[in-house]
Every structure is written in C-alpha cells, then in structure tokens.
Amino acid sequence: MASKLVADCIFCRIIKGEIPSVKLLETATTFSxxxxxxxxxxxxxxxxxxHAEKMHQLPDEFLADAMPVAKKIAAALxxxxxxxxxxxxxxxxQEVGHVHFHVIPKPNEQDGLxxxxxxxxxxxxxxxxxxxxxxx
Numbered sequence: 001m002a003s004k005l006v007a008d009c010i011f012c013r014i015i016k017g018e019i020p021s022v023k024l025l026e027t028a029t030t031f032s033x034x035x036x037x038x039x040x041x042x043x044x045x046x047x048x049x050x051h052a053e054k055m056h057q058l059p060d061e062f063l064a065d066a067m068p069v070a071k072k073i074a075a076a077l078x079x080x081x082x083x084x085x086x087x088x089x090x091x092x093x094q095e096v097g098h099v100h101f102h103v104i105p106k107p108n109e110q111d112g113l114x115x116x117x118x119x120x121x122x123x124x125x126x127x128x129x130x131x132x133x134x135x136x
Contacts, residue, residue, distance in 0.1 A: 011098040056070035
C-alpha cells in the first residue's frame, strides 16, 4: 500500500522533509527522529508514513514496521529501562493527530516518563462477559 500523507499534518510534513528533523531511521513505511521536547536523552518518535489519527485506523503493513523500528532504537540507545508509548485521542493525551510511538529512555527516577496507574479491582464474571462481547 502506498503512503498517504496530508498537507496540514506536522508529522506528514516532517516525513516529506518540509520541516527539519534529526532523523534516526527511515524505511519504506516508517520514519523515526529525535523528539524536540524530550523527556530524557534519546527520546525518539516512530511515525508511520501513512496519515491516520488513531492506531486502529492504520493499515496493518504500516503498523507492522513500527515496532521493529522502535526495537532498533531502544537497542541502539542501550537503555536498561525504557517506555514505548502510543496514545489515541486527546483524552488519552495524544498531542499530534498522526499515529506515533514514543521510545523514551528511563535512566533514573526523575528523567523519562512518569505515570500513575489508577488500577481498580476487577470482577472476574464481568471480565468474562466483556471478553465474550469482544469476540476476538
């Protein structure tokens, strides 16, 4: 499938070279570069060369290449601890409306991604009901 880029998207413009970036790796379907607002040294972005706002809208062939690229970046960083982050929608903290993955080294408690995890106790029967509704 061919790349689909749009004129008014900052990430599509970076892919096309209209906006400069510090490129790390480029494949036929993926572009990666260092984040200009890093949470830690080496914070990188991996973006598919297909404009889709949310991951479920992205053709599988563009998604399939993103994780191997993120893996290569993580390995090159040599970080013992790191996060791979991907957000979908404004409520989920997505800032740019183009699917992208963050590779964020976590060298210490202060640098890198800091998150809360407000877990709730789940009811096993309700989990089973939900799984049957999802029918994956």
